[in-house]
Amino acid sequence: MSQYTITVIKSEEEKPKPASDDLSFGRYFTDHMFIQDYSEDKGWHNPRIVPYQPMMLDPASMVFHYGQTVFEGLKAYRTEDGHIQLFRPNKNMERLNRSNDRLCIPSIDEEFGIDAIKHLVHVDHEWVPDAPGTSLYIRPFIISTEAYLGVRPSTTYQFIVILSPVGAYYDAGIDPVKIAVEDEYVRAVRGGTGEAKTAGNYASSLKAQELVAEKGYAQVLWLDGVEKKYIEEVGSMNVFFKVNGEVITPALNGSILQGVTRDSVIQLLKHWDIPVTERRISMEEIYQYHQNGELEEAFGAGTAAVISPIGELAWKGEQMEINQGETGEISRRLYDTITGIQYGVEKDPFHWVVRVK
Template structure:
């Protein structure tokens, strides 16, 4: 399938580009988008780059009624020499197909998916911002388009990629956030769709986030959906804890998203000979470690923030201030190294960075 030729229709009315200091996450969009169609007769076909525009869908399109959709998130970075790089796009395309399988969506050609992203970014390369800490967010997604109200997998789909210039996640530097442990609502369960990147997972998380935001917390720490004691994710990020010198992250269990940044953190820690383990860990263990002085750091990992230090955890009326509410040494080192690799200022010993030609 990689031999597809991408048709390009240029936007004759390009939009003004926002100033770097005005960039917000997901607010502005570039001049072009990528679209590819799927039908049972033709498979994936008609790949094209067209001017950014509204989608025209039948009101009965199955995406609206049964949520059959998946998405990804990655970034393009402008380096000091002006070139543009992608960070591990193969992992995003690989995960997209795992999500496709769970949602009964036909697999895409991963190599062609990367080719399409590169082509789109190249066309809209002037939208990749130059200011420090800024980047071009890339959102590939697939939606079910068949107009049918039966509860079955759709017979038609569209694979779409849109681009959005975004500002630095931390406007005043990397800062710890306050997190509340969620005891009522559940993010996902084993056998559900938690390990897939699908829209419904995020819609169901909003109520818990809305409640804790009113109490001054940035996000929730999700517990497992069965016993409600094992830690899973923090907000929409994977989570890590440093306890007595060892880094612990919840093991992938069928309900936890296999994060690209999560994998990168684990590989970096091993490269540095820092002890890191993937296992089940309870909130009780975290609290006991806090009480005996063993809880040294906690942080989330994800595409948007890269590393998000946790300065405080609230659980059942108890508050745990971690590392004095300051960013920990490992969190800072990981953030500096990962962003350095992404922007080309730090050597990439893993071959993670890919050029946009």
Template sequence: MKIDVQLTTARKQKPASDQLVFGKTFTDHMFIMDYTAGTGWHDARIVPYQPITLDPASTVFHYGQTVFEGLKAYMTKDEQILLFRPEKNMQRMNRSNDRLCMPHIDEEFALEGLKQLITIERDWIPTAEGTSLYIRPFIIATEPYLGVSPSKRYQFIIILSPVGAYYKEGINPVKIAVENQYVRAAVGGTGNAKTAGNYAGSLKAQEVAEAAGYSQVLWLDGKEKQYIEEVGSMNIFFKINGEVVTPALNGSILEGVTRSSIIELLQHWNIPVTERRISIEELYQAYKEGLLEEAFGTGTAAVISPVGELFWNGEKLIINDGKTGELSTKLYDTLTGIQTGKVEDPFGWTVRVLENRVSI
């Protein structure tokens, strides 16, 4: 399939690197591809960034048929563009598509469209420390039909946003409240798909936590509300008595690309790492016995987010004296070093965007 390109005639002003706020600024162009039942995906194109027009009866508005991904592009010191394990995001998007009864994309073609878009938007990639070009691919159901059934029409869109740090705290520890009332997802639901409803349903707990002075919530399982699942929109890791533990994938936990990379890094360093079910009671006992050494969330946006405090049952659990742990720092420095080309990549995770420059 050919990708048609229409370049903008009105380029936007780029913000200064120190003024970047996550997800607020968008580049000059976007990638779009349409799907029609019986035809498949068609009309791939790169066009000026613009509003999209949808029928008010479009399925996405009424039944939430939508999935999305998040990844980043980085500019190296020698001005090469790197992506980090982008094939994993395309694979996960198709797993999400499957769960939401949406058509699979051609992963290689979608990645080629992304590379062409990034090539055009090269000058939007910030180069200051801690900055990157955030990439948001998403699919929406566009058929105007109010019947409860899978849509017969879709759009696949990729937009780009230059970003700074996701959390204003940066690599410094955040305070997290353990969520006892609301539930993010349940086994058999859509927790292992990256779909909008999961995030909409999490906003109330987030709002309550923020009002109490906490950055995010620690989610427990939807059935017994005993077993730890995720932290905010990230996967969670704990270092307990020298061993790193993360909740096992159980059907309600999203399989993060950063999560997988952290596990592989720890194994590469011969640091014990286990994927298993872990309860909040077990974590509390480890804390009381002085065995809870570190805790950190992992995700594309923040990479590593150390946890300095957990609030549970009216008690504040201060982890590592509220400071960033040695392992959290090493993981952050190594992973971001690989992503930006500053550290050797022994895993072959980074993908270089070979450019055919388009003048605009």
């Protein structure tokens, strides 16, 4: 049997599916999951789709101790005519392998990874919701499983994919949020793991998030770890600003995640002949643009929210209101276009969409 033959063991019972207005995010999981094992002698082997079930792991498994793990996040969308489609899954598999390299995890076959995702989504296709704005969130992840307490890369791994039907991110249309610039805590630094999608980056972000939430902010804006001057990300999204008609976003520097939505935003803006520049952006610069009335829009971009407008930015005691706290024109156009492509109601000039079966 080839390493690319996926064994399927169907679940004997189907779980009840939650109502589409009760989905929220990442709370319910489908009937099946994908698992593939890695060992040094066999490489990646035994790919299988099995009933969704607990993992049995030795308490000494390295993932619990040394965090050698990577993950991805993408979605399957139900079109109006009932088809199911993915959005740029190749970008997720490419990034998974870049993350693998940084974390010393053996690379996966990217094409096979996409096939595995499609196969699993097909098996659980009844779980792809069809209410507006809903989708099936796909979480591929790899964990180190060797039962050993020495600090070195594991010799065994599991590649797993789980699926979760998720609700519309915005209950009542896209809605600007308040963001606080983070001056003390750091998410990532040059030479660290910021560019990789790995657990530790998220663990280190929790404290800052908890502290600003107490003050009524939705997320933090992360500055660079070296000078604490340059803008990196917002929450777990990439960030964009519209200044005097030009859209600017921090250039990739090794500590910023290479977002799939980020790339899609840049491609669309170019397609529309709207000037877009990737460069280093200081917080002081954004503050000056705001003071001069040149800061027209600000928004986060990521898989979960697609586009998340920033209505207010707090920095060093200053409250900067952006676009009167309203969603800007470019933010809305990007949101409508990207979600339109994802759900199959807009043209797909870049062939981003991949149909399942």
